[in-house]
Amino acid sequence: MRKTAFTISIKTALSLCLLASPAVGLAQSVSSIENASSNTQLKRCGTNHPSIKEAVLKEQHFSTLRGSSDINSESHTLRPVGSVSIDVYFHVITDNSNNGALSNSEINSQMAVLNDAYASTPFTFNLVSTSVTANNTWYNVGYNSSAEQSMKNSLRVGDAGDLNIYVAEISDGLLGWATFPSSYSSDPLDDGVVILTGSVPGGDASPYNEGDTLTHEVGHWLGLYHTFQGGCFGRGDYVSDTPAERSAAYGCPVGRDTCTRGRNADGEDPVTNFMDYTDDNCMYEFTEGQATRADEQSSTYRGL
Numbered sequence: 001m002r003k004t005a006f007t008i009s010i011k012t013a014l015s016l017c018l019l020a021s022p023a024v025g026l027a028q029s030v031s032s033i034e035n036a037s038s039n040t041q042l043k044r045c046g047t048n049h050p051s052i053k054e055a056v057l058k059e060q061h062f063s064t065l066r067g068s069s070d071i072n073s074e075s076h077t078l079r080p081v082g083s084v085s086i087d088v089y090f091h092v093i094t095d096n097s098n099n100g101a102l103s104n105s106e107i108n109s110q111m112a113v114l115n116d117a118y119a120s121t122p123f124t125f126n127l128v129s130t131s132v133t134a135n136n137t138w139y140n141v142g143y144n145s146s147a148e149q150s151m152k153n154s155l156r157v158g159d160a161g162d163l164n165i166y167v168a169e170i171s172d173g174l175l176g177w178a179t180f181p182s183s184y185s186s187d188p189l190d191d192g193v194v195i196l197t198g199s200v201p202g203g204d205a206s207p208y209n210e211g212d213t214l215t216h217e218v219g220h221w222l223g224l225y226h227t228f229q230g231g232c233f234g235r236g237d238y239v240s241d242t243p244a245e246r247s248a249a250y251g252c253p254v255g256r257d258t259c260t261r262g263r264n265a266d267g268e269d270p271v272t273n274f275m276d277y278t279d280d281n282c283m284y285e286f287t288e289g290q291a292t293r294a295d296e297q298s299s300t301y302r303g304l
């Protein structure tokens with residue numbers, strides 16, 4: 001296991017995701033989502049990230065809420081490791097023949113992966129309850145679908161600071177999706193993370209079956225963008241210690257360096273970061289800057 005001075009957390013799994021942020025208003029069709037890698041039909045993440053211009057507006061709102069007029073300010077003090085406990089509600093969706101069922105051991109293994117990934121951040125995740133629902137329509141839930149809406153309306157519990165995780169044989173070859181903290185107020189029932197059943201540790205979604213789809217999606221739920229957000233331009237993912245990256249990385253192209261100039265261009269692409277698109281066994285870290293942003297986003301928008 002590798003660890004550097006800037007490594008906030010370690011783990012050997014990656015995940016894919018589809019991050020849903022309807023409030024952002026950016027349409028991204030599922031068909032436009034790139035295949036996660038050549039050796040799978042799965043697509044890592046369909047997250048509706050904002051455009052560069054929209055991201056600036058969202059950042060200005062964020063700055064206002066946290067009492068700063070400078071969107072470039074990164075003066076937030078990171079809370080102590082393990083000091084923010086998040087209650088988790090796990091919702092397993094099966095079909096009417098019980099396909100998609102997960103054992104307690106599998107769920108606990110997924111929770112362990114999640115906690116390991118965030119072990120050097122303020123966040124810990126506490127599984128409060130698990131629900132199991134047999135529903136053939138929800139079992140193949142698609143992103144931004146009526147099935148997603150009815151599933152979440154029926155099952156979601158808690159408030160802005162509670163993490164609802166839905167596990168299903170989701171459609172469109174996606175590994176998962178999530179909502180951003182800033183989206184909560186406009187659509188509380190939509191809030192949460194959806195992941196593919198086969199992405200849990202030991203699942204059938206190789207090379208994305210080590211449990212880090214959930215790690216990646218929870219990163220979005222806490223306020224993190226993809227490491228390639230904004231490409232080589234602007235402030236990218238609004239994290240100063242993740243080198244700018246022109247596009248998503250697949251597989252595990254260590255040493256790739258796609259941005260030669262612009263803010264944060266120095267340094268190789270952060271392909272081992274949980275918020276890129278690489279294989280589960282390639283990504284294993286968050287940076288201190290990401291931990292700080294997640295801390296501030298979640299405290300500002302989720303009251304955590």
Ligand SMILES: [Zn+2]
Nearest residue numbers: 017019045047
């Ligand atoms: Zn994502």
